[in-house]
Amino acid sequence: MTAIPIVDAQDISRRDALRGQALLQPTRFVLSAGDRVAITGPSGSGKSVFLRTLALLDPLDGGRILWHGKPVARATIPRYRRNVAYIRQRPAILDGTVEDNLRYPFTLRAYRDVSFDRARAASFAAQAGRGSDFLEKHASELSGGEAQITALIRVLQLSPEVLLLDEPTASLDPESTLAIEGLVNAWFSAGEDQRASMWVSHDLAQAERMSRRHLTMRAGVLSERTAASAMAAPEAPDNDNGSQERAR
Ligand SMILES: Nc1ncnc2c1ncn2[C@@H]1O[C@H](COP(=O)(O)OP(=O)(O)O)[C@@H](O)[C@H]1O
Numbered sequence: 001m002t003a004i005p006i007v008d009a010q011d012i013s014r015r016d017a018l019r020g021q022a023l024l025q026p027t028r029f030v031l032s033a034g035d036r037v038a039i040t041g042p043s044g045s046g047k048s049v050f051l052r053t054l055a056l057l058d059p060l061d062g063g064r065i066l067w068h069g070k071p072v073a074r075a076t077i078p079r080y081r082r083n084v085a086y087i088r089q090r091p092a093i094l095d096g097t098v099e100d101n102l103r104y105p106f107t108l109r110a111y112r113d114v115s116f117d118r119a120r121a122a123s124f125a126a127q128a129g130r131g132s133d134f135l136e137k138h139a140s141e142l143s144g145g146e147a148q149i150t151a152l153i154r155v156l157q158l159s160p161e162v163l164l165l166d167e168p169t170a171s172l173d174p175e176s177t178l179a180i181e182g183l184v185n186a187w188f189s190a191g192e193d194q195r196a197s198m199w200v201s202h203d204l205a206q207a208e209r210m211s212r213r214h215l216t217m218r219a220g221v222l223s224e225r226t227a228a229s230a231m232a233a234p235e236a237p238d239n240d241n242g243s244q245e246r247a248r
């Protein structure tokens with residue numbers, strides 16, 4: 001018996017709403033438990049569009065997404081997004097402390113069945129090499145790396161099935177990059193037979209470290225990467241809102 005994939009995207013596509021230009025060509029993509037996928041490709045090729053579409057953050061213009069074999073109905077989207085979580089390059093950190101940020105999801109309807117666990121949050125912070133005072137740090141005191149660590153813990157504490165990581169370390173220092181990778185590896189190991197990750201990176205060494213399967217995106221077309229093409233030169237990191245954030 002073949003296991004049912006976690007996510008089965010069937011001919012999903014996206015168009016530019018204004019000009020009708022194809023951003024993502026009809027794409028079949030299957031993500032199964034245990035998969036660790038990396039995506040590389042030039043800036044502007046549609047990697048973020050693809051991840052955001054898979055996360056059902058942007059509307060589908062064609063195709064459908066099956067989650068555990070069933071089409072995702074409108075009413076199921078919040079539960080789907082909770083389990084198939086998208087991590088942006090530039091995290092949205094709210095004003096307040098790290099703890100305020102970590103508590104925030106639990107104020108939302110989609111998470112009313114769970115509650116904030118401070119000890120667990122602190123243990124994630126410790127995994128990322130941060131001391132017990134980290135939760136009290138104010139948003140304005142966080143380095144770029146600490147902001148991303150906060151954003152990742154905010155998602156990990158909700159035990160998602162899938163992480164869609166969109167260049168999460170592109171503008172971070174090496175120490176924060178390793179902390180992020182460590183958190184993702186620990187999350188994956190804790191539920192390897194039920195979890196899967198997809199990591200967009202311009203750093204080929206990182207793509208190698210964080211995945212067992214490589215895909216490339218070119219002009220909205222996704223393809224499996226061959227060993228030969230994997231040797232191509234890396235591209236510059238994407239810049240998702242026009243200004244490059246630098247780690248302090
Ligand atoms: N919501 C949108 N509406 C219109 N065009 C978009 C939208 N999002 C992205 N694009 C365009 O789609 C193309 C692919 O963008 P993106 O997925 O961000 O590329 P990548 O992540 O590979 O650098 C770019 O030309 C970008 O300008």
Ligand SMILES: [Mg+2]
Pocket residue numbers: 047048049166238240
């Ligand atoms: Mg991008």
